[in-house]
Amino acid sequence: MPELPEVETIARGLAKRVTGDRVESVWLGSKKEPLKSSPGAICAVLERSSILGVRRAGKHIVFDLQTGDETKHSAQWIVHLGMTGRVLVCDVQETLAAHTHAVVKLASGREIRFVDPRRFGRLSVSNEGGFAAPGAEPLQVPLDRFIYLFRGRKTPIKSALLNQRLLSGVGNIYADEALYRAGIRPRRRAESISSKELARLHAALRKVLGEAIKLGGSSISDYVDADGEEGFFQLRHRVYGREDEPCRACKTRIKRIVIAGRSSHYCPVCQK
DNA sequence: ACTATTTCCTGGATGC
DNA sequence: TGCATCCAGGAAATAG
Numbered sequence: 001m002p003e004l005p006e007v008e009t010i011a012r013g014l015a016k017r018v019t020g021d022r023v024e025s026v027w028l029g030s031k032k033e034p035l036k037s038s039p040g041a042i043c044a045v046l047e048r049s050s051i052l053g054v055r056r057a058g059k060h061i062v063f064d065l066q067t068g069d070e071t072k073h074s075a076q077w078i079v080h081l082g083m084t085g086r087v088l089v090c091d092v093q094e095t096l097a098a099h100t101h102a103v104v105k106l107a108s109g110r111e112i113r114f115v116d117p118r119r120f121g122r123l124s125v126s127n128e129g130g131f132a133a134p135g136a137e138p139l140q141v142p143l144d145r146f147i148y149l150f151r152g153r154k155t156p157i158k159s160a161l162l163n164q165r166l167l168s169g170v171g172n173i174y175a176d177e178a179l180y181r182a183g184i185r186p187r188r189r190a191e192s193i194s195s196k197e198l199a200r201l202h203a204a205l206r207k208v209l210g211e212a213i214k215l216g217g218s219s220i221s222d223y224v225d226a227d228g229e230e231g232f233f234q235l236r237h238r239v240y241g242r243e244d245e246p247c248r249a250c251k252t253r254i255k256r257i258v259i260a261g262r263s264s265h266y267c268p269v270c271q272k
Numbered sequence: 273a274c275t276a277t278t279t280c281c282t283g284g285a286t287g288c
Numbered sequence: 289t290g291c292a293t294c295c296a297g298g299a300a301a302t303a304g
Contacts, residue, residue: 001297082299263295
């Protein structure tokens with residue numbers, strides 16, 4: 001499940017491989033779910049455009065483009081991986097994986113392929129005003145603004161962390177890991193958490209996301225980066241996926257509860 | 273303006 | 289072994 005560190009890793013890998021290349025043609029599959037923009041709009045933006053760079057915004061991969069027509073407008077191709085999405089850079093002769101929904105042919109002779117079995121991923125394009133993720137970037141947001149995000153919210157802090165309109169990029173794994181490191185139980189109402197605790201959460205979130213990026217993300221089920229490499233942060237998980245295993249600090253069994261339909265893991269002793 | 277719940281998807285795990 | 293059922297979860301849609 002790609003969250004901020006996984007998407008950052010993938011975007012860096014893609015940037016290394018396709019920056020400076022040019023799009024020759026685009027093939028889109030027949031399934032409609034993966035397309036957030038119309039097929040015509042996606043092709044119009046992508047075909048003959050140059051790739052200026054690839055970056056992450058929240059959980060989105062953003063390809064910065066310069067259109068191939070005489071206007072040379074800037075535009076973006078935006079890929080959201082959902083649960084099981086992958087963006088691969090392949091040689092043309094490599095066999096097409098099942099559930100390939102888009103193939104972008106490059107002037108270098110290679111192809112960017114979007115593969116997504118579960119079809120929760122989304123492709124879109126933007127050419128006016130650029131693209132911005134709706135929430136604040138967790139690695140950039142200053143403490144005072146971070147604290148303000150949760151003011152007056154009755155929803156559990158875990159749900160608030162997952163709300164992409166507040167923070168962009170935090171998903172189930174890193175929400176649980178950050179709450180553990182900050183010593184805050186996931187079910188606590190966001191508004192009930194003190195500024196001091198929120199300061200701990202702010203720091204914990206930055207630390208956990210930063211460490212995970214350094215380790216290439218967490219490989220759960222089938223995640224691999226743009227080069228097919230697995231991440232290693234799953235080895236540092238302290239609560240996520242560790243139900244009934246001993247807390248690394250106090251040996252208490254890690255509990256799993258469901259909040260807003262999402263499994264949430266915490267230590268009943270270390271987290272208050 | 274919020275918050276909670278439901279829905280979309282398929283592969284892998286589980287149960288009988 | 290085979291078949292049915294359940295579960296994972298990001299985000300949009302729907303309901304309250």
